[in-house]
Amino acid sequence: MTAVPRYFSRTLLRSSIISLWSAVLFLPFKGLQASLMLFGVLFLLILLLTLAGTWVSPRLTMAAAVRERMHRHLPADRRYLLLFLLPALGVPFIAQNYIIDVAVLAGIYIILALGLNVVVGYTGLLNLGFVAYYAIGAYSFALLNTRLGLGFWSAMPVAVVITTLAGFLFAVPALRLKGDYLALVTLGFGEIVRITLNNWDSFTNGPNGIGSISAPTFVGISLVTLSAYYYLVLFFVLVAIVVIGRVQRSRIGRAWIALREDEIAASAMGVPSTMYKLYAVSFGAFWAGIAGCLFAAKMRFISPESFTFMESVLILCMVILGGLGSIGGVIVGAVILVILPEILREVQMYRMLALGAGIVLLMIFRPQGLFGGRVVSSRH
């Protein structure tokens, strides 16, 4: 009998603390009245959500059982592909340019987030400077294109190799560190790369950035139209999903996840831990390199401003939001975090605030991410 009121009062306390905190955060921006309103709305919302959650969760388990049965009939990567491909293929036919533009951006972020997911989600190495690889990929591509005149399909492989190598070379000394220390060093690496790009005027053109990057071509046709570019990005997204999914369900992916779960036990099973961490970081950097090239070729102009620490945080949020280690979850996380700011255009200045509040709410209500839960999926 006492359990119910105690549960209720705990819920009350929790919702009031969260909404009070959000209201205080908003106070300097919108004044007292708006903050009070926010408090009221959030309070009721959280309360309702929690109560609804207790009602829904047993039913969710039932839904999970159904899903489980579905999973057994479809191998993991094909399942995501179908789910993703059908609507994705149609986008240019039904949407306006603005939406296709957002979709292209989402595609680039999906590739980035999938790459970071290999490092953070599978291998468990927290990286706060992932944007560095994105930047290296974009700048290598831009420089190869504008200085040496290499076209898209020849500049891209070179840029990706450079990025992968950069990932590898940086990881060699960094991996001597563990946990929080490693996270800090990666953060530092991200900043070093950005500051270098910003200050090395003679090579990178400094804060002015590099312009007039040529558009990609395909069998002689220039892919200048937005829909053509959309399909190019979609192609790379699909490649990323299939390749990363397959690597995950192999001895390499198993070794990564084992390292995350328990490094000592993994080495006792014969997994060379340093080597596999190096693999993971280089493999992650590889995808960031591809995303960087796509970004540079899309924008036709890049500058250090696009590669700030906040960008690293954003990519990390995509990975965490969807659920560490789950390919489908990461895709949804990336899509949400690209679309959300577009919807919230009017409240642009609260974007970061909303993002922060959202992540905090997520950590409270679903610490495993929206779609996390079963992280490992080498099941058939």
Add this chain to the structure above:
Amino acid sequence: MSLLDIRGVSKHFGGIRAIEDISFSLKSSTIMSIIGPNGAGKTTLFNCLTGFIKPTKGTIVFAGTDISGFSADRVTRLGIARTFQNIRLFGGMTVIENVMVAQHATIRSNLFSIITRTGTFKETERSVRETAYEYLEFMGLESAAEHTAGSLPYGAQRRLEIARTLATGASLILLDEPTAGMNPLETDGMMQMIKNIREMGKTVIIIEHDMKFVMGISDRIVVLDHGVKIAEGMPKEIKNNPLVIEAYLGKEAH
């Protein structure tokens, strides 16, 4: 020829002499027990044997190779696998995935075959899963194959750890207190399983406190006390060794 030769191995942690000048050798397909009071240095000896710590002095020769100073993963690939006193499973992975990880070094799929899913790759993956399942059956865990390893009851976790060591393909298996926290029924089951492991042609070293268990299973026993080997022999010899009795019961007891 002996499978394992330990010659004058010592490990000091600063001033602490965790083990001091330990020597013994071990024949193939035998079960050896290492016993001794708490803090005697048993786990430290295992850590030296498996490359988790580097001995201060001494050499360890396994199957003709001097492995002193090798890294832990390399030692495992050479054929020594261990369990841990405080169980170390991959808690978030399923039971069968735990055993699949253990086969890491026994398979050779490269990145290209993984990405293109060649026939050989698929065949390898199928056999990895099958082999994993066989080891689970061997340890009586087949019904839990798809459960999360972290959710298993304690005794089953210990058995899963052993299944994992077997799956590495190692010929020498080191078990650190395999019956700790088990009830008498489970302990009896464990004794039979370890005997079966010897029947597979593997060699086993067990650290164990349960004397009935040790006397019932061992071909040979090594006794450590304060980091020093104080006795070695057949169970009968150890049972009546005054030094051993003294180490366990104190000087006044006899």
